[in-house]
Amino acid sequence: MELTTLRGIGLFLSAFLNFFLAFVLWKKSRKNGEIRKDIFHLGLVAFFSGLYAFCSGATYFFWKPDSVYSVLFYKSTWLGVLMLPSYAAFTYYFAGKLNRIKLKIFLLYLAATLICFFALTTSLFVKGVDFRNYNIVGLNGPLDPLGRLFIFYVIIIGISNLFNKYTESEKTVRLQIKYFFAGIIIYSIAGLALTTIIPFSTRTSPYYDVLAYISLIWVALTSYAILRHHLFFSLKVITAEIFSTIISLALLINALLSKTSGEFVLKFLLFLIISFFSILLAKSVLKEVEAKELISKMAGELQKVNIELQKLDRIKTEFMSITSHQLRTPLTAIKGYISMILEGDYGPIPENIKEKMEIVFESNENLIKILNDILNISRVEMGKMKIELKKSSVENIISEVIEEFKMEAEKKNLKIIWFKPKNPLPKINIDENKIKQIITNILDNAIRYTSKGYIEITVENEDSRVIIIKVRDTGEGMTGEEIANLFTSFSRGEAGVQKNLKGSGLGLYIARKFIEMHNGKIRAESEGKNMGSTFYIEIPILLK
């Protein structure tokens, strides 16, 4: 094969890739019934760039010395100037310079068309062609410099528009358009050098085909930008469409070249079937890509909503914390004054009023407890709850808590039975306040839901790895479902809903959170309704 033929094929390939990019951009420019003008014009640039590469390819592929066709093919490369109005239009739209843009584009197209017309039909732009140093060289006609001036002018406008856009863009946008920008600038400068400066100075056009190769850099960088940043469109759809079209076309040609009518019918049928499935394939790929785009868009929105929600959650928790603190002050006054009245600080009070005052006092105490629970929860949820480990005796903590509940149990005629371990338990690393809170909440719960009988507390330390506190009551017991929801926030057993609405329903949740901070466990067991309940608090001993 001749070297010129090979070069022709190379240029055809370049033309094909330019057309491919043109097709991608043309598809991308039409979305939701609207046309993105910058992308549309960029697509035109790619198309005319492809045309230029194709005509350049033709000059080499069909090269014959002294042939009129060779001159005509060479003249056709002037069709490449049609790239320029589209290029200028793209840069105007891209840079947002929309002032009288339609008139400008029109005038540029008019000039380019006139140049093409005279270049193809007269010898004003091209005198002839020659073959020098392995290259086809165009011999420039008298009007050639005018055409070159036009090219020069448009490229300079385009480059200045592009730089304007680039310098005005924010950093993130710049990163996105970086590759794309580099591609088009390389192409512009190469165009400037190869189609204006060299022809001006040598009065010939020796390297016109090189530009068609350089266009590949532009195609590659733009395609990379599309893939990398989803700048314009998914290439998947385009590829699927193009391949199905090629297959169908090949089958159609195959059918048309049939020798017998029987063969034609068979091959044409095959063409129809394959075309049908090709269309289905292309459509399904399109659907898939659209679905993917939708999903990624929705995922982005979901993330935004999620951040919003987290913010609201934080505000809620902060609100809970602030109000709870504020509410404590009036409750302190109520607590203080009623306690002083009950203690006789303001003189003796009749027994019947004392009784009622005690109820008020108890209600107030419950309110304070609920506030404390809410504050604890808000602290846990804000992540502000810290654990302060200190070597402490679980036994002593239990005794303290039982002491605090003595009066309350006596009032309900309940017995608290404390089975102290025979051998004292080892002191272990725990957060004393939190363990105390856990035991308090469990015992409070036991007393609340037990109307007669007793509450039994034992401590086990069988395998020296864990201390298990067992709190058993003869109270109302629970169903399996109630146990399952027991340690979640704002839950309350059925018994709790129907009867004493004293607690916040947060006590056991707090207990769970606190024991989890110790890497421990809390669980409850019950044989069923009216069979009593047993709570187990497990505190691991090996805690750093």
Place this chain on the structure above:
Amino acid sequence: MAIKNKREKTAGKPDIKGKKILIVEDDALLAGMYKDKFIKEGFQISVAEDPEKGLEIAKKENPDLIILDIVMPKGGGVEFLKRKQENPSILPIPTVVFSNYDYLTIQKQVEKLGAKDYLIKSNYTPSQLLEKIKNFLK
């Protein structure tokens, strides 16, 4: 929670009677309540409504104990403790923080600044508070 009969409790310890307590508290209602109670129990009480006045009174009267609120105008309880540390004359006076704000960071801070205890107001009746602070009056 049950209310203890305080008369029996304080009666056995006449040695702390007559001691001077300074309450630094901006809420007049609460300050008045504790003042009532403590006077009844035989203590001498001064009340300051902000840290500045608190320091002034502390220097002048040299109380045996200071009960200190945290959230107050003009710097609050933390500021009071800082400035107390800079004053050698009042530095040894035991101070108990008594607040409804129980942020751990503040607790740590006042601990470092020498507070003897950090009590949550709503968890104590005046008598219970008295029981608690007696330890620091001996």
